[in-house]
Amino acid sequence: MFRDRIMVQRRDGKNISDEAEWINADDVKHFTREMFAKQQYRIVIHTEDGQFVHCFSNDAFLKLMSKRHGMIMTDAGVVGNLNKMKSVDYENGKVYFDLEEEEYITISRPRTNIVREYIQKLFGR
Numbered sequence: 398m399f400r401d402r403i404m405v406q407r408r409d410g411k412n413i414s415d416e417a418e419w420i421n422a423d424d425v426k427h428f429t430r431e432m433f434a435k436q437q438y439r440i441v442i443h444t445e446d447g448q449f450v451h452c453f454s455n456d457a458f459l460k461l462m463s464k465r466h467g468m469i470m471t472d473a474g475v476v477g478n479l480n481k482m483k484s485v486d487y488e489n490g491k492v493y494f495d496l497e498e499e500e501y502i503t504i505s506r507p508r509t510n511i512v513r514e515y516i517q518k519l520f521g522r
Contacts, residue, residue: 405449417457469515472505
């Protein structure tokens, strides 16, 4: 059975966690709408496990996705699925996703060794 998931941030009173997480759509009891700024609303998701808001934070999204197997942050604001990579060029700081080396993401200098170690652990190369 396929289960839909929603990316959320936990809410405790008026405080919203900086961390994103997944919840199953089937666990939702109900939704409410609340105003959080002048003319701006957010959806509050109510479950047996507490209250959540739909995640709109780019940083929280990138951090959550980088926890998945094969995903790693290679540069500021860049997360790549290394299971899909075709090649890597550490000298020029690029991970390629096609054989023509046209589709790529960048690797920042400070993250080069981290990416190299991750690829070695992932693929043994």
